Amino acid sequence: PIGIFHYDAHGTFTIFNQQYADILGAQREQLISFNMLEKIKNQEVLDAVLESLAGRLGHYEGFYTSVTAGKTTYVRADFVPILSESGEVTGGVGVINDITQTHQSLLTQKKLSSAIEYSPNVVLITDREGVIEYVNPKFTVDTGYSPEEVIGKKPGILNSGLNKPTIYEDMWAQIGNGEVWQGELQNRRKNGELYWSRILISPLRDDDNAITHFVALQEDITESRRISEEISYQASHDMLTGLINRHEFDRRLQRIVKTVNSDHSTHAMCFIDLDQFKVINDTCGHVAGDELLKQLGFALKEYLRKRDTLARIGGDEFAILMEHCSPEQALRTVEQVHRNIEEFRFQWQKHSFSIGSCIGVARIDEFTTSSIEVFRQADAACYLAKDAGRNRIHVYQEEDELIAQRE
Numbered sequence: 326p327i328g329i330f331h332y333d334a335h336g337t338f339t340i341f342n343q344q345y346a347d348i349l350g351a352q353r354e355q356l357i358s359f360n361m362l363e364k365i366k367n368q369e370v371l372d373a374v375l376e377s378l379a380g381r382l383g384h385y386e387g388f389y390t391s392v393t394a395g396k397t398t399y400v401r402a403d404f405v406p407i408l409s410e411s412g413e414v415t416g417g418v419g420v421i422n423d424i425t426q427t428h429q430s431l432l433t434q435k436k437l438s439s440a441i442e443y444s445p446n447v448v449l450i451t452d453r454e455g456v457i458e459y460v461n462p463k464f465t466v467d468t469g470y471s472p473e474e475v476i477g478k479k480p481g482i483l484n485s486g487l488n489k490p491t492i493y494e495d496m497w498a499q500i501g502n503g504e505v506w507q508g509e510l511q512n513r514r515k516n517g518e519l520y521w522s523r524i525l526i527s528p529l530r531d532d533d534n535a536i537t538h539f540v541a542l543q544e545d546i547t548e549s550r551r552i553s554e555e556i557s558y559q560a561s562h563d564m565l566t567g568l569i570n571r572h573e574f575d576r577r578l579q580r581i582v583k584t585v586n587s588d589h590s591t592h593a594m595c596f597i598d599l600d601q602f603k604v605i606n607d608t609c610g611h612v613a614g615d616e617l618l619k620q621l622g623f624a625l626k627e628y629l630r631k632r633d634t635l636a637r638i639g640g641d642e643f644a645i646l647m648e649h650c651s652p653e654q655a656l657r658t659v660e661q662v663h664r665n666i667e668e669f670r671f672q673w674q675k676h677s678f679s680i681g682s683c684i685g686v687a688r689i690d691e692f693t694t695s696s697i698e699v700f701r702q703a704d705a706a707c708y709l710a711k712d713a714g715r716n717r718i719h720v721y722q723e724e725d726e727l728i729a730q731r732e
Contacts, residue, residue: 328421331407334414336362336374348423350396364392370402377404377417386424399428447522447543450529453536455479455497467522467545469515480541485513500526500539509546520547563637565615566622574636574644578696581648585691592689593647593655596703597662600681600715602641605671613673614641617680624669628661644703652688656720659686663718681716683707688721 328345332338337360346353365371367390373383383404390397402421409415441448441461447468450459457475465471468483475482488510499506507525514520522543529538561573569577581592599621606614618641625643626635634646645662647655663684671678685706687699706721713719 328419328423330419330421331416332361332374332419333416334378336360336378339416345419345421348398348400348421349391350394351391352393355393359393366392373402373404374417377406378414380406380408380414382406383417398423399425447541447545449480449541449543451480451539451541453538455539458538464543467514467520467543468512474515483512483514485511485519487511487519496526500528501536503528503530503536509550520545521550522546566619566637568622568643569634569636571636571638574634574638574646575696575700577634578646578699581646581689582693582696582699585689585693589691590649591651593650593652594687594689594699594703595645595647595655595659595662596638596685596687596700596707597643597645597666598683598707598711599641599643599666600683601678602680605673605678605680609673609676616673617671617678620671621666621669621680624665625662628658628665633658652720655686655688656718659684659718667716683710683715684718685710686718686720 326344328342328348330338330341330345337358338356341356343353346356349356361374362371365374369387370385370389373385376383384402385404386401387399388397389400389402400421401424402419405418405420406414407416407418444461444463447464448459448461449457449464451457457478457480460470460472460475464475470482492508492510496506496508505525505527507523509521509523511519511521523546524541524543526539526541528536529540531537561570562568563570578594584590585592602614602617605617618637622635622637622643625645629635629645630647632648633650634648636644636646638644645658647658650658663682666680666682669680671680685703685708687702687706689699693699702721706719710717710719
């Protein structure tokens with residue numbers, strides 16, 4: 326299966342087999358009496374031949390282009406001297422093997438190995454039982470664990486304890502069936518710091534299609550999740566006060582209105598408009614006004630239940646959505662909020678300010694038709710409180726004569 330050829334002391338072929346001619350892609354007639362010392366152009370091959378003619382073993386491995394046929398192959402060749410009884414070199418024997426495919430396979434393996442070693446993502450390989458057999462350098466960068474600390478252990482060393490157990494059950498069920506699993510997990514680094522990973526796990530199979538290993542690719546997405554959460558927060562919150570904004574309040578109000586017909590529940594919404602806010606803005610500037618809104622927003626939350634939603638609707642206007650709340654409960658809460666605002670004192674430099682509020686309350690029940698209607702009713706009740714002399718509460722009633730006159 327390998328090429329064999331004999332040559333004399335002058336480097337001329339005397340005998341060769343067919344495999345040698347096939348490796349070079351040459352005709353037998355072209356190789357008869359071929360003199361290597363005169364015709365070979367590859368200096369390294371020529372040096373290996375000269376080594377053998379000097380009584381030493383010559384060796385060459387690399388690409389070789391046949392002089393007779395022009396065929397290029399990757400070969401491994403040994404040139405062995407033949408000695409006479411007196412120790413004189415009479416020629417040599419050449420043994421050559423075409424290892425082009427082997428060389429290409431090694432190159433491919435080297436490329437794959439380099440791709441894994443220098444991958445920007447973590448690469449982790451485990452056996453069938455989940456015991457770690459390999460981690461790339463990026464694993465150490467992301468987790469803080471060296472290969473020596475994790476090889477022979479299971480990936481559970483990274484478990485933060487904050488992921489649902491069912492996630493791991495689903496993962497093992499899926500990859501155990503030969504399927505690819507992907508998802509996001511919150512893991513813990515060696516130093517205790519939490520981080521988020523986007524993970525893809527694939528089974529590796531042998532020639533009999535049996536699963537032998539699992540390879541996991543992990544990407545640290547902590548920063549991208551933080552940015553996403555920040556964007557999501559900004560989309561639903563007022564940047565000044567940190568309260569829910571108008572858009573998110575409308576969404577929650579619409580959700581409540583959709584459910585009242587089916588569960589016959591009762592809820593309430595109140596609309597709050599501050600009195601004397603313009604005085605503070607005009608006297609101390611908008612920075613003082615902004616600080617007042619932040620302090621007041623924090624103070625108002627004190628008297629609300631966890632399920633209640635406090636929102637800044639815009640300017641000096643706030644709204645409260647009280648879920649699963651009877652009219653009596655709603656009124657008591659609103660009265661407490663009203664007193665809280667009335668007793669609130671805002672200190673700015675040498676100035677001290679008190680403010681008041683007009684609050685309109687609207688009921689949400691099975692007769693409510695839309696969130697727009699609720700908002701309109703609470704808004705109308707608030708402005709009736711203003712018309713009546715400010716710093717007071719008005720509850721919307723369909724049969725209210727004042728409401729009818731205002732409309």
